[in-house]
Amino acid sequence: MKKIVCDSPFLAAQAAADVFEEQIKAKSNSVLGLATGSTPIELYNELASRCSQGRFDFSQAQTFNLDEYYPMKADNAQSYRSFMNKHLFSKVNFANSRVLNGEVSDPHAECAKFDSEIEAVGGIDLQLLGIGHNGHIGFCEPSTSYTLDTYLVDLTDDTIEANSRFFGEGETQPNQALTMGVGTIFKARKILLLITGESKADITKKLFDGVLYTDVPACLLLLHPDVTVVLDKAAAKHL
Numbered sequence: 001m002k003k004i005v006c007d008s009p010f011l012a013a014q015a016a017a018d019v020f021e022e023q024i025k026a027k028s029n030s031v032l033g034l035a036t037g038s039t040p041i042e043l044y045n046e047l048a049s050r051c052s053q054g055r056f057d058f059s060q061a062q063t064f065n066l067d068e069y070y071p072m073k074a075d076n077a078q079s080y081r082s083f084m085n086k087h088l089f090s091k092v093n094f095a096n097s098r099v100l101n102g103e104v105s106d107p108h109a110e111c112a113k114f115d116s117e118i119e120a121v122g123g124i125d126l127q128l129l130g131i132g133h134n135g136h137i138g139f140c141e142p143s144t145s146y147t148l149d150t151y152l153v154d155l156t157d158d159t160i161e162a163n164s165r166f167f168g169e170g171e172t173q174p175n176q177a178l179t180m181g182v183g184t185i186f187k188a189r190k191i192l193l194l195i196t197g198e199s200k201a202d203i204t205k206k207l208f209d210g211v212l213y214t215d216v217p218a219c220l221l222l223l224h225p226d227v228t229v230v231l232d233k234a235a236a237k238h239l
């Protein structure tokens with residue numbers, strides 16, 4: 001795993017944007033895997049700003065998002081579709097952007113369709129990930145066994161609690177989600193893991209301990225041949 005430690009979250013976003021820039025300049029029709037959460041917001045701002053400066057564009061690129069709540073209407077303000085529209089898709093033009101559909105009646109069919117769409121376009125070239133305090137990637141929660149393909153997952157209490165900050169009073173927070181499985185994530189040719197903030201310092205240390213903790217899904221990335229971890233100093237505190 002390649003590690004890049006930056007002085008601030010802003011500089012970490014810049015370093016992560018450099019990875020995207022390199023990817024899109026090398027292959028204009030790249031297939032990009034995207035993530036939600038507070039961590040990538042600065043990166044998405046930076047990508048939008050570089051596009052508006054004309055440094056590169058994503059018009060031939062397509063995207064697949066890691067996960068979506070279930071059940072969740074796409075136009076609900078809390079959906080990951082809404083998040084992506086707000087923070088990236090309204091500012092940057094992609095050839096196609098696929099987010100798992102949290103409104104379907106058959107979630108398992110939707111998951112299988114999603115994986116076959118990724119396969120049909122030749123797989124993901126660059127997958128962006130964040131990490132949960134519990135070590136989850138996407139919504140692949142800590143467990144003794146891991147589902148490989150995209151699947152319907154029961155969220156852990158930790159994750160529901162961590163994400164409750166995004167939900168206002170009277171808004172229903174789902175306790176399930178559709179998420180790429182670790183196998184789907186692992187098939188990406190290149191992975192970029194972005195970690196910022198002191199609250200992630202403990203889980204970050206586990207990732208760099210030189211041990212594959214089976215209850216830390218992110219540790220599976222230790223086995224992937226091309227992972228770049230971009231961190232700020234606060235997240236790298238114990239390294």
Ligand code: PGA
Nearest residue numbers: 037038039040130131132
């Ligand atoms: P966060 O979420 O960026 O909001 O901390 C990351 C994650 O849970 O993957």
